[in-house]
Amino acid sequence: MRDDLPNYFFRVRENGAAVFRVDTENRQRRIEMDQIAAVNIKNGEVKPHGDRTLSDEDMDEIHGWMRERRVTLGKRDMDDIYRTVDHLNLTTHWIQSKAHEDQLEEITDTLLLAMHDLRSVLVRKKADRLMKAKKKAKR
Structure with missing residues (x-):
């Protein structure tokens, strides 16, 4: 099993991760994890832990993880939105039937205000996209 372990472990935090180098090649044959950096996924910042200097391999692994993590988080965001659409439909059914x-x-006023706010933002964003497309088409 120890041979199957990755060389790096990323302990996910709210805005990124703590990065550890995994070591199984020690005298006690124990798994050791040595923190080498902290990563902020939102701003792309990589801070070496303590007085460490990160190698090119470390940075390649960290940047690869950050790319994959952004994809994962993007997929989760979209899944949350689709769940919201489902929940809105379920709410409509509940209001209509139960x-x-x-x-x-x-709940009426709070729900109406939230839906009005959502609609306003969606309409504005749609208009922005249409204007951009119109400008591109003119070029």
């Missing part, structure tokens, strides 16, 4: 008047009274 909600009591007191429940509707409690």
Whole structure:
């Protein structure tokens, strides 16, 4: 099993990861993880841990992980949005078929404001995309 372990381990944090170098080639034949860096996925910052100097191999691994992580997070974002659409549809069904008047009274204004805000942003973003496409077409 030890031969199958990767050379690096990324402990995911909210905005990135702590990066560890995995070592199994020691006298005790134990798995050791030595923190070498901290990564901020949002701004791309890589901070060596302590007074370490990161090798080109370290940086290649870190940048590769960051690329993969951004793809993963992007997929999760889209999945969340599709779940939101499903939830909106389920909410509509609940309102239409099951909600009591007191429940509707409690949630109507908040839901209407959230939907109005969402609609406003979607319309503005759609208009921006259409204007960009129109400008490109003129070139």
